[in-house]
Amino acid sequence: MPDPLSQLMADRDWLLADGATGTNLLNMGLSSDEAPELWNADHPEKVRALYQSSVDAGVDLFLTNTFGGNASRLKLRGAAGRVGELNRISAELARDVADKAGRKVVVAGNIGPTGEIMAPMGSLTNDAAVEMFHEQAEALKAGGADILWVETISSEEEFRAAAEAADLSSMPWCGMMSFDTAGRTLMGLTPGHLAALVERLPNPPIAYGANCGVGAADLLRAINGLVASGNERPLIAKGNAGIPRMEHGHLHYDGTPELMARYAVLARDLGVKIIGGCCGTTSAHLQAMRAALESEPVGDRPTLEGITAALGTLDSQAD
Numbered sequence: 001m002p003d004p005l006s007q008l009m010a011d012r013d014w015l016l017a018d019g020a021t022g023t024n025l026l027n028m029g030l031s032s033d034e035a036p037e038l039w040n041a042d043h044p045e046k047v048r049a050l051y052q053s054s055v056d057a058g059v060d061l062f063l064t065n066t067f068g069g070n071a072s073r074l075k076l077r078g079a080a081g082r083v084g085e086l087n088r089i090s091a092e093l094a095r096d097v098a099d100k101a102g103r104k105v106v107v108a109g110n111i112g113p114t115g116e117i118m119a120p121m122g123s124l125t126n127d128a129a130v131e132m133f134h135e136q137a138e139a140l141k142a143g144g145a146d147i148l149w150v151e152t153i154s155s156e157e158e159f160r161a162a163a164e165a166a167d168l169s170s171m172p173w174c175g176m177m178s179f180d181t182a183g184r185t186l187m188g189l190t191p192g193h194l195a196a197l198v199e200r201l202p203n204p205p206i207a208y209g210a211n212c213g214v215g216a217a218d219l220l221r222a223i224n225g226l227v228a229s230g231n232e233r234p235l236i237a238k239g240n241a242g243i244p245r246m247e248h249g250h251l252h253y254d255g256t257p258e259l260m261a262r263y264a265v266l267a268r269d270l271g272v273k274i275i276g277g278c279c280g281t282t283s284a285h286l287q288a289m290r291a292a293l294e295s296e297p298v299g300d301r302p303t304l305e306g307i308t309a310a311l312g313t314l315d316s317q318a319d
Contacts, residue, residue, distance in 0.1 A: 003172040004146045005106045006206055008060060009234055013298075014268050016290050017238060017276025018054040018062035021110070023251070024282060025050060025065070035077040037069045040090040047090065051097040055105055057286035061274065062098075062105065063149055064090040064140060067112035070132045072124075076115075084139040091143025108149035108174070109140030111162060118157040121187075126161055133165030141169055148173040151211045151238070154185040156197055167203040174274075175205040176236055179222035180213040191225030198233060209236030212278045215243050216255060216263040217311040223270055224304060234273040239263060241280035243315060253280025257288035262310045264289035269299045 008015055025036050028046050039047050047065050054062040069087045071080045079086070091109055098105040114132055116124040137148055148171045150162040159175060166173035177185050177194050184190055191210070198204045210222040219239030226235055242255025255263075260277060267275045275293070277285055308314060 003206065004104060005061065005108075005172065005174075008104060008106065009207070009273055012060075014272070014293060015060040015274045016058060016286065016293065017108075017236070017274050018059045019241070019277035019281030019283070019286050020279050021050065021063060021065055021067060023253070023279050026251075035068060035074065035079065036065055037074065037086045037090070038077065038079065040065055040086050040093065041082075044089065044093055048093050048097060051094050053283040054286065055097060055101050057283040058290040059276070059286060060105060061108055061276070062094065063108045063110040064094050064143075064145060066090045066110045066136065066140065067151070068115075070111070070114055070136050072114040072116055072132060073112075083135050087136050087139035088143040091140045091145045095144030106146045107144060108147050109137065109143075109145030109171075111136055111140075111148055111150045112152050113154065113158055118155055118161070126157065129158060129161035130164045130168070133162045134168050137165050137169040137171055141171055145171075147171065147206070150174065150205075151176040152178045154178065154189070155187040156189065156193070159194075159197065160201065163201050163203055163205070172206050174207045174236060176209050176211040176238065178212045179210055179218070183218070183221060183225070191222045192229050195226050195229035195231040199231065204233065207234035207236050207274055209238070209272070209274070211236070211238035212240060214315040215240060215312065216259065217308050217313065218315050220263065220266055220270065220307045220311070221304060221314060223267065223272060224307070227270055227301075235271060236274040236276075237267040237270075237272045238276040238278045240278045241282070241285055244280065255280060255285070257285045259311060260285040261288040261292035265292050265296050265299075266302050266307055266310060268293060269302055271301070
């Protein structure tokens, strides 16, 4: 049987994914020195409320609160031994919310980078990375996640390790990189590199794309590069709600719901299948995005000039 996400993609022209996790939890009282994943056990009612707000906004897919839920990142908070517990609880909360939605909503088990640099440039070996990702994947699977959602990856080595862990877990997965450095990842990869990489994997993702980075225009520049590669695998776009600015000691994203609605339509017209938001994206943004996707007719594939005219100038120029 196809996985729930593949079934939805087969039936729909586009799907709406959720928005931010960390920045929304900060707005709900999470302190900047707390690991969001600890709230799965300590404040499950708030994590559940975040999930519910996404479902109420009309998403077809939302992520678990487990982006930093691997042993390497949790070790920094003295919680390396709680990987299984925290990931499982988060997925269980998400599963319950999704099952009560009254429609098909996909639970995506969120897996972010380890936070370490992989060999040969760093000290993290492939085996160690696979072990960390696999531990997280198994807990998300046990909690009821439908798919694994690997995002914000910068290196080919870490992307491959996450793919291997998904294979060991027998879980369908999606994979995204963040092109936040003049159109490249922090490790220098281009969208074209990612487009070629996914097809060389023994277990390619069911969809792939770009997330986070800088502004929405830069995110769509990366998507444009994926489209230009000729790879026809379903695409994902999950861009930040504008650019972060410090205001009165707090981080504020300047992207309005209207801007994110324009971004969503442009992403759809580029051929993106799964459209969502990342940092700074609230339920108000998601509601505007869904309304625009449902009401505005499909247009011609936008050019980079058309994207910047609609969303603003690029934050960084590609080299």
